[in-house]
Amino acid sequence: MLEVKHLSKDYGGITVIRDLSFTVNAGERRVILGPNGAGKTTLFHLLTGVEKASSGSITFAGNNISKMNAVERARVGIARSYQKNNLFEHLTIRENLMLAAAAATGKSRWFFRDVTNQADMKTRIEETAEQVALTDQLDMMVSAVSYGNRRQLEVGLALATRPALLLMDEPTSGVGPAMIDTFHQLLETLPRDITILIIEHDMDLAFSIADHITVLNFGEKVFEGTPEDTRGNPSVRQIYLGNGDETYGASNDHA
């Protein structure tokens, strides 16, 4: 489904992603773990084409998409939700979902026909709202709903494009425990025809939804395996979960 080979990215002299390779199977839930600055969000920038990789290749559904720009990659079915809310602020939730759905179905070239009353659009908006548990808030302005609801809409905008690959950048960032449960349920009910790559800091959530976990540190892959293996791996514990060894950070101050 997704094959990343020898991917590297550097800004000037600083290497943020170093020779990264991994493969994600269709329908898989892959969690990306790593401490702050490990290159997780940069990896998403590279996968969505917002930033160009310095070297390496990305193959998606059998096609090399390395040369494609962000808009082209979105059109082949790669969607993304953001760590910081990136919504259509002065519109309602329904309008937000409508825009994403209209964009993904090529209705931006409808010059005369309204899209808001189209049956297929309505169905898609309502289905997406149900997936992200926003059915009751559909006609509310984004500015009038809670932060948690906006996080749900953030994922909803990506889902409304009916992606084949969904990249979720910390969907639960900044939300409370009750909302984390909502996201847990959301992730478990998403159909398996969507492949999901997710950056997640909530360990319980990450370990319970993941099929495989890829651990990054300083832009390099340090471990990849099932949640059980990850939990038991000593180097992962050291890097990510911490073992109280204070000398670790000092020995890596080059990055």
Next chain:
Amino acid sequence: MFYQSRLRSITLILALGFLAAYASFGSYFAREIVIEITILAILAISLDFCAGFGGMVSLCHGAIMGISAYAFTIMSVKLGLPSVPSAMIGLMAAVVFSGLVGWVTARTSGIFFIMATLAFGQMAYTFFFKSRWLGGDDGMGGIDRFDLSWLGVDMNDALVFALFGIAVLLLVYVIAAILLRSGFGRILSGIHSNENRMQAVGINTANHKAIAMAASGLMAGIAGILAAQHTLYISPELLIWTVSGEVLLVVILGGIGTLIGPVVGAIMLVMLKHELSNYTDYWHMIVGMVLIFAVLAGGRGIFGQIEYWLITRHPPKAPHLPPAKEKDLA
């Protein structure tokens, strides 16, 4: 996002009805005022289309109008083409120019977009100002109005021409409303709201904005043909940036992002100008104060503010409040 609410429809009918009545029962002078209003209102709708809904605050709409007027005049006067094909070519010239401006400037935003459009507008102004073949600063005359004698009407009659102007204004409003309600228009509003996210869901926003500018240019071009037909004479003064500035003022005065607001704004400005100039030479100051008041009182403009009051007092099931003021000029 655009919605043709009942309030907007009523306002449109009232505005057009008022203009028709003013022209029908007024003097020759009143009819001239009505034509002036219709041209300004069409241009303001055109600007609101791209500024209020696409976030592209253009300062070259006067130039787009002027290019259409010049192309029309060149075709009909210099080359002797009939007026309808000449008008078509005029509109095409406006679409091509504004599409080009949009294509070049779509990657910029905010103040840079404004300055880039200003530069394009001034280039066009200078070109016509310097062109001897086109009469330089004297401009060109000898324009004929459309021949509607097959309808039994004489376009040289001021009342007929004023009513024609009102009909064209209605047509332009309908074109703009249809485009804004379409998938294209919805996405344009989305780009205005959050361009980055619109790209992330697969829209080439630069192209989309360029097409929106071209569509806006079509409407501005219609104003240009009407302006040329009105005075039967054109000069580079049509293209000066202050024309664009005045249109922007009309849009803000009436209510940016409301589509009908600019029509209200055009009526207000022209009426104020003519009424006040009877009493004082300082009418600009009074118009300025009205504008400052309109901006300070929420930045929604006259129609926008009234609409906001009505909506907040009687919230409909899905409230579609006009966007906040600072978004529109940012």
